[in-house]
Amino acid sequence: MTETDLQTEKTSRRSLVWRQFKKNKPAMVGVALVLVLGLVALFAPFLAGDVPIVMRKDAKLYLLPNVITYGALQAENMYRNFDRWEPGPGEFAWRPPIPYSPLRQNLRERLEPPGREHWLGTDDRGRDVLSRIVWGTRISMSVGFIAVGIAVLIGIVLGALAGFYGGAVDALILRFIEIWICVPSFFLVITVMAFLEPSIVNIMVVIGLTGWPGIARLVRGEFLKQKQQEYAIAARASGLNDRRIIFRHLLPNALSPVFVSATFGVAGAILTESGLSFLGFGVPPPTASWGEILKQSQSYVDFAWW
Template sequence: MSGASGAPLGSAVVEEARPRPARRRDGPLQRFMRHRLAVFGAAVIALLALACAIGPLLLPFTDTEIDIMQRFAPPFSGVHLLGTDPLGRDILARILMAGRISLSVGFAAMVISMLIGITVGLVAGYYGGWLGTVLMRFVDAMLCFPSIFLLLAVSSLVGPAVGSIIVLIAITSWMEVARIVEAQIRALKARDFAVAAEALGASDARVMLRELLPNAIAPIVVAATLNVAHAILAESYISFLGYGIQPPTPSWGNMLDNAQSYLTSAPWLAIFPGAAITLAVTSFNVIGDGLRDALDPRSGGR
């Protein structure tokens, strides 16, 4: 009887002693894919970019083609899927062409603002001292000015060219990036790997670019995504107020500006560009949330 009862006990001891396979930790991609809103936002941006890239080539109308006989055609009536504007131009063609402009402005302004912000934050965080203090006080001073007022003031002086708008948006949106990078670099430079690199005689540039910056990449990627949304919204603001990209070049902002006089008689003129702005900005924001959860190991893959 005791032998019969001892066999299962021995098996249990063997099972407990047997090493269990380590649980595999999910990588950033797996954590991002579990964030359904972020995946949906990424799909929306991909489809929107694809539509803006090839859509104007497939439509039977261009964004500048005028047809006076088709003025104010309502949506889903005839060949104009989203209707026409006061000059008879196809709204869908203009939305897609405006998307090219607005998305290009957003990405280009993001790249420039990230380069400025990363450079300032990297130098301030690594060197510290009086140089870091001066740079970060300058960042604080820039943040004291509302960016939209600064954009309007400067854009009225330099003109409404697309290149000028990109640069203006970039120079009013790099400060938060600089703050993020400075805080990350200041914390990382005291870590063992950075101290060891300095002890081995690595140059300042090598320590900053090869050791510190790659370890601060997660919040930088998130900030870049959110900066695209900010740039698209900023371009829409100033174009809506008449200081940004000017007709006949379409942008989502100046399409809204042109629709102000027809909000009651032809509401689709404002609905569709407004929906495009909302969709793009919201999608980039939820992508940023998903990237934050995916790249932060403390998030637990929420």
């Protein structure tokens, strides 16, 4: 079989997988929702904030001040007056569609119901709820992907070592995994966070360090199967070192279940972060996160449902 035939076969397999995937309507809806949330997190500065996207003031043009830096604006004492500044002659400001900062407080507008000014109302400190949800998406999605990235890295390394070498190495790592799984991960995260300063970085690291056992077991099982295949035996016979066999030959063929597990892991990490923030162990206020928003709103649900 020529190289062209192999490439054609790979392309046809990918097309077949994609066609089968498209037939799964719930899966397509899930992918669409993840993409929407990812776009909201990525473009949060363009969707919500009191800093204009493009503005002209005093014959100076500011491009993307909401993304690049606040330094020049703060130097001119403009930043804290954006919510009241109106362009004069020859000036303009192109603001995000939700022109409110997730941190800016206005006690005169506290607990305002949904309306033209605030589409989802305001919280107990007069902050725009929709703006906080948009920026909370960035926090929650960041926690999900980075925490799962840490868990995947640890799980791949330990699972690959256990599955490839077997014997005493496999037994030692497998016993460690089983002991780790016996401890409820959420309570372990709460216990560790109780001794650490609440921060987004600590949350990512702790969730990542507690979420690897399932991935390690998946990788171990795949390596036990893949190392018996003919290509792995041929790689050993050709004299390749263990590191090259593991990372260049076995690992690419063992990643399929890891991707599936990582997908669910992102959702689990987001729920864990929300739960931690709701219990007071998560992202410190006034930073907006989904759990923090729920925590702050629970006292007002009876008379201010928004």
